[in-house]
Amino acid sequence: MESTDARTAPAVIVAIDGPSGTGKSSTSKAVAAQLGLSYLDTGAQYRAITWWMVNNGIDVADPSSVADAAGKPDIVSGTDPSAPGITVDGTDVAGPIRTQEVTSKVSAVSAVPEVRARITELQRSIASAAGQGIVVEGRDIGTTVLPDADLKIFLTASPEARAARRSGELKGADVAATREALIKRDTADSTRKTSPLAKAADAVEVDTSDLTLQQVIECVVTLVEEKRAAK
Numbered sequence: 001m002e003s004t005d006a007r008t009a010p011a012v013i014v015a016i017d018g019p020s021g022t023g024k025s026s027t028s029k030a031v032a033a034q035l036g037l038s039y040l041d042t043g044a045q046y047r048a049i050t051w052w053m054v055n056n057g058i059d060v061a062d063p064s065s066v067a068d069a070a071g072k073p074d075i076v077s078g079t080d081p082s083a084p085g086i087t088v089d090g091t092d093v094a095g096p097i098r099t100q101e102v103t104s105k106v107s108a109v110s111a112v113p114e115v116r117a118r119i120t121e122l123q124r125s126i127a128s129a130a131g132q133g134i135v136v137e138g139r140d141i142g143t144t145v146l147p148d149a150d151l152k153i154f155l156t157a158s159p160e161a162r163a164a165r166r167s168g169e170l171k172g173a174d175v176a177a178t179r180e181a182l183i184k185r186d187t188a189d190s191t192r193k194t195s196p197l198a199k200a201a202d203a204v205e206v207d208t209s210d211l212t213l214q215q216v217i218e219c220v221v222t223l224v225e226e227k228r229a230a231k
């Protein structure tokens with residue numbers, strides 16, 4: 001199918017949710033780049049606020065300490081899919097937010113309602129400023145952050161496929177240990193009270209276990225093109 005010209009197409013808001021390792025980031029970046037849309041990695045924002053808490057000696061196991069500090073860090077997210085970037089108080093944290101320490105603490109920090117309120121507001125203002133439209137990826141984008149999104153996708157994959165992908169990224173990390181860590185984080189993210197990881201009732205579910213990344217990208221691009229054509 002011929003791609004719609006990004007400069008004349010109506011703005012389109014795409015929400016991509018799902019657990020870790022299902023392909024949200026890779027798919028979202030590629031779809032945004034291909035269609036001339038902005039891109040927002042909301043997991044990076046929760047990782048950035050977690051990084052700040054750890055660096056400032058906040059006890060992340062104490063929700064009231066986290067809540068009190070939630071308004072302090074200034075988080076700025078880039079929205080160019082080819083170089084998104086993220087800073088906290090002007091410091092580039094794209095690397096430090098991916099450490100095991102941050103990964104192990106991000107679910108506790110992101111469960112705190114004051115953190116979610118702050119980050120959700122930031123996400124909505126970034127989405128509303130995106131002139132051509134935006135692909136926003138996370139856990140609660142279709143359910144809470146952008147419930148009126150034009151298209152909602154919920155990516156899934158078996159724990160085995162997800163663990164194999166993640167341990168490949170972490171250069172030889174043990175697949176069984178990676179699988180356990182993923183399952184633990186999914187459980188925490190899906191069972192928290194405020195805005196848990198969940199599929200929106202009107203989301204299209206795509207199981208990526210046996211699909212190549214290219215197949216997933218093509219599937220989502222086709223769905224976005226269809227939505228745009230119907231606008």
Ligand SMILES: Nc1ncnc2c1ncn2[C@@H]1O[C@H](COP(=O)(O)OP(=O)(O)O)[C@@H](O)[C@H]1O
Nearest residue numbers: 020021022023024025026165169208211212213
């Ligand atoms: N369909 C797929 N098949 C194989 N590998 C994939 C697929 N989708 C993503 N990957 C790889 O899996 C890893 C995790 O993908 P990522 O997009 O970061 O997932 P998420 O954002 O959902 O955590 C990356 O190394 C990515 O290249």
Ligand SMILES: Nc1ccn([C@H]2C[C@H](O)[C@@H](COP(=O)(O)OP(=O)(O)O)O2)c(=O)n1
Nearest residue numbers: 020021042043044046106110138139140189
């Ligand atoms: N919209 C979102 C996005 C992420 N989070 C939280 C929960 C996730 O475990 C962490 C990290 O998200 P991220 O997408 O970076 O996770 P992965 O890299 O896919 O493992 O942030 C959230 O609570 N809500």
